[in-house]
Amino acid sequence: MTFHRDAFTQMLRCTLLGHLRSRMAVLLAVAFVPAWIVVARLCASERAVRFSLGSVGAEVRAPANDVGQVVNALAAVTLVTGFSSFMETFKAREMDRRLVLAGYPRFPMLLAKVTAVAVVATLIAVYTTAVLGSSLPVEQSGPLALAVLGAGLVYGGIGLLLGSSVRGELEGFFLVIMLSLVDTGLQNPVLNVADVAGSSALPLYGACQFALAAAFTSVTSWSHGLLPLAWAASTGALALLAFRVRTRSHCRIVTDADAETVRG
Amino acid sequence: MPAHTPRQTPPQARLRISDVWKAYGRRQVLCGADLDVPPGALIGIVGENGTGKSTLLRIAMGHLAPDRGTVVRTGTAGYCPQQAVLNDSFTVAQHLRLFQVAHRLPTLTRAHELMDVLALADCGRQRAGELSGGTRQKLNLLLALMHDPRLLVLDEPYQGFDWETHQRFWSLAAQLRDRGCSIVVVSHLLHDRDHFDMVGHLRDGRLDMEVPAR
Numbered sequence: 141m142t143f144h145r146d147a148f149t150q151m152l153r154c155t156l157l158g159h160l161r162s163r164m165a166v167l168l169a170v171a172f173v174p175a176w177i178v179v180a181r182l183c184a185s186e187r188a189v190r191f192s193l194g195s196v197g198a199e200v201r202a203p204a205n206d207v208g209q210v211v212n213a214l215a216a217v218t219l220v221t222g223f224s225s226f227m228e229t230f231k232a233r234e235m236d237r238r239l240v241l242a243g244y245p246r247f248p249m250l251l252a253k254v255t256a257v258a259v260v261a262t263l264i265a266v267y268t269t270a271v272l273g274s275s276l277p278v279e280q281s282g283p284l285a286l287a288v289l290g291a292g293l294v295y296g297g298i299g300l301l302l303g304s305s306v307r308g309e310l311e312g313f314f315l316v317i318m319l320s321l322v323d324t325g326l327q328n329p330v331l332n333v334a335d336v337a338g339s340s341a342l343p344l345y346g347a348c349q350f351a352l353a354a355a356f357t358s359v360t361s362w363s364h365g366l367l368p369l370a371w372a373a374s375t376g377a378l379a380l381l382a383f384r385v386r387t388r389s390h391c392r393i394v395t396d397a398d399a400e401t402v403r404g
Numbered sequence: 405m406p407a408h409t410p411r412q413t414p415p416q417a418r419l420r421i422s423d424v425w426k427a428y429g430r431r432q433v434l435c436g437a438d439l440d441v442p443p444g445a446l447i448g449i450v451g452e453n454g455t456g457k458s459t460l461l462r463i464a465m466g467h468l469a470p471d472r473g474t475v476v477r478t479g480t481a482g483y484c485p486q487q488a489v490l491n492d493s494f495t496v497a498q499h500l501r502l503f504q505v506a507h508r509l510p511t512l513t514r515a516h517e518l519m520d521v522l523a524l525a526d527c528g529r530q531r532a533g534e535l536s537g538g539t540r541q542k543l544n545l546l547l548a549l550m551h552d553p554r555l556l557v558l559d560e561p562y563q564g565f566d567w568e569t570h571q572r573f574w575s576l577a578a579q580l581r582d583r584g585c586s587i588v589v590v591s592h593l594l595h596d597r598d599h600f601d602m603v604g605h606l607r608d609g610r611l612d613m614e615v616p617a618r
Contacts, residue, residue, distance in 0.1 A: 147505050154501075158491070235490055244502065
C-alpha cells in the first residue's frame with residue numbers, strides 16, 4: 141500500500157510541476173481565457189435572446205453577448221485543459237513506458253496524471269469563474285465554477301486519452317481543436333437556434349447546460365452537472381486501457397522461484 | 405506475447421532469445437536469431453546499420469513483440485535504449501526518484517555513486533531538456549544501472565560521451581561483469597571489441613557468435 145502511495149505521490153508531484161513548467165499552457169490559461177471572453181463581450185450583440193435550456197426545462201432570456209461569454213469561456217477552458225493534458229501525456233509516454241517496464245505500477249501512475257489534470261482544471265475553473273463574474277452578472281457563481289471545472293475535466297480526460305493513443309503530436313492537436321470547435325459550436329444557443337439531434341451526446345453538453353443554467357437562472361441542474369464526471373471517468377478508463385496496451389511487456393520473465401523449479 | 409510455448413530455460417541463462425523473427429512490413433529484419441547470455445558475460449552485438457541490432461535488444465527487453473520465437477529473462481534487468489528516453493520536464497533528481505520507486509530501492513546510494521563515476525553529480529537540479537546530448541546519455545545509462553540489475557542490455561550507451569567517460573564506462577562494465585552481472589552491448593566501434601568475452605555478428609537476421617581475438 142505504501143509502495144502504491146509513494147508511486148502516486150511522486151508521479152503527481154512531477155506531473156504537476158511538468159504542467160506548471162509548460163509555458164505555453166500557462167500563457168494560454170492566463171491570457172487566452174480572458175481574451176476569448178472579451179472577444180464575445182465586444183463582438184456579440186447586446187440584444188436579448190430567448191433560448192430553450194434543457195437543464196432548466198424552460199426558455200431562458202439573456203443578452204447574446206453574455207451567453208457568448210459563458211460559451212467562449214467553456215471553449216477556452218476545453219482548449220487549454222485539452223492541450224495541456226494531451227501535451228503532458230504525449231511527451232511523457234515513452235518515459236512512462238520505460239518506468240512501467242522497470243516496475244512502476246500503472247494504476248497509481250495514471251491516477252496521478254488524472255489527479256494532476258483535476259488540479260489544473262480546478263485552478264483554471266476558479267480563474268475563469270472570477271473573470272466571468274467580473275464581466276457579467278452571474279446568478280450562481282459556485283455552480284458556474286463547477287460547470288467550468290466539469291468542462292476542464294472532460295477535455296482533460298480527452299487529452300489524456302489522445303496522449304495515450306494517437307501516433308503523432310499533430311493528430312492530437314487537430315483532434316482536440318476540432319472536437320472543441322464542433323462541440324462548443326453546437327452547444328452555443330446563440331449560434332445554434334435549431335436543436336441538432338445528437339448534440340446532447342457530445343462531451344460538453346452537460347457542462348454547458350449546467351453553466352448556462354448557473355449563469356442566467358436560479359435553477360441548479362445537478363443531473364447535468366454529473367454528466368462531465370461520467371465523461372471524465374469514461375475517458376480516464378479508456379486512457380488506462382490504451383496505456384495498458386502500450387506498456388505491456390512482450391517477453392516472458394522468469395522469477396527466481398521459477399528458476400529454482402526449473403533447476404529442481 | 406510469445407508466439408509459441410518457450411523451451412525450458414537453462415538455469416544459468418539470464419537471457420535466452422530463441423528463434424526470433426521480426427519484419428517491418430515486407431522487410432524481414434530478424435530471421436531466427438538465437439542468443440544465450442550466461443551470468444558474468446560481457447557480450448557485444450555488432451552489425452551494419454539496419455541489420456536489426458536495436459530491434460533485437462528491444463525484443464529482448466519486451467518493448468517489442470517478435471513475429472515468432474521466444475524471449476525468456478531471469479532476474480532483474482536494466483535497459484539503456486539507443487535514444488535517451490527521458491522526460492524533458494523533469495529534473496535529473498526527479499528521474500532518479502521515479503526510478504527508485506519503479507525498482508523499489510530503499511535508498512539512492514548506488515545511484516549517487518554512479519553519478520560520481522559518470523561525472524553527473526552536479527546535474528541533480530537540472531531538467532533533462534536542458535542537458536547536453538552527452539549528459540542526457542549519461543542519465544539514460546544511469547537509469548539502467550542504478551538498481552544493480554543481474555542483466556544489462558545497453559544499446560550504444562556511450563553515444564556523445566567524451567573519451568574519459570567512455571573509458572570510465574568500460575571499467576565500470578568490467579567491474580559489473582566481475583561481480584556476476586551479464587551485459588549485452590550493441591557497439592559500432594572496432595576498438596571496443598577487445599572488451600567483450602563474446603561478439604555476436606548480426607548478419608542476414610541471424611547472430612553468429614565468436615570469441616574475439618585478443
